[in-house]
Amino acid sequence: RDRDIHLFYAIPPTLPRYYDGDPTRIRQILVNLLSNAIKFTEQGQIKIEVGAQEGMLHIAVSDTGIGISTARQGELFQPFTQAEASTTRLFGGTGLGLALCKRLTDLMQGTITIDSRPGSGSRFTISLPLAVNQDLSMQDVALPQTEVALLCPMPEWQSLIVPHLQAWGIKT
Numbered sequence: 508r509d510r511d512i513h514l515f516y517a518i519p520p521t522l523p524r525y526y527d528g529d530p531t532r533i534r535q536i537l538v539n540l541l542s543n544a545i546k547f548t549e550q551g552q553i554k555i556e557v558g559a560q561e562g563m564l565h566i567a568v569s570d571t572g573i574g575i576s577t578a579r580q581g582e583l584f585q586p587f588t589q590a591e592a593s594t595t596r597l598f599g600g601t602g603l604g605l606a607l608c609k610r611l612t613d614l615m616q617g618t619i620t621i622d623s624r625p626g627s628g629s630r631f632t633i634s635l636p637l638a639v640n641q642d643l644s645m646q647d648v649a650l651p652q653t654e655v656a657l658l659c660p661m662p663e664w665q666s667l668i669v670p671h672l673q674a675w676g677i678k679t
């Protein structure tokens with residue numbers, strides 16, 4: 508809010524609501540990607556897009572931040588690697604988040620890819636081979652519009668949202 512960054516998400520209404528997967532690990536990846544998106548974006552927007560194709564669930568986190576040069580993109584999944592020598596000084600961080608995301612997506616037989624241009628922003632996409640949970644998806648349980656706030660590391664958002672989620676019987 509301080510930096511005037513807006514968070515959006517797009518989930519097609521036709522997408523099944525439930526997949527069999529490891530929510531803790533998927534949330535860990537998304538929190539990492541979203542934390543980076545917020546950290547490296549001065550202003551503009553951060554978008555979460557979800558889609559499915561040929562047995563794969565795709566989740567993309569994109570931002571309008573500083574971006575990453577093509578030359579550095581491949582190395583960022585190595586532990587303790589940052590795009591620039593100045594990154595720690597300017598933004599802090601350890602260079603471990605993306606290595607963790609890569610390790611976790613590999614363990615789930617998935618992939619993680621970057622599409623980024625310096626100055627224009629970055630888009631990280633995870634693709635996971637998750638099967639639709641037919642039983643739960645058959646029940647018409649609408650995803651609360653605010654559920655995305657759980658993924659957002661801004662504590663003030665969470666404290667506003669959590670009581671509502673609990674009132675709706677959603678575990679927080």
Ligand code: ADP
Pocket residue numbers: 539543544547570572573574575583588589590591594599600601602603604605606628629
């Ligand atoms: P950390 O964020 O702790 O430095 P990560 O492994 O999460 O470590 O990220 C590694 C590096 O990749 C970051 O230091 C930064 O240089 C670059 N990076 C990651 N995400 C983004 C992003 N959304 N926009 C620009 N650069 C990014």
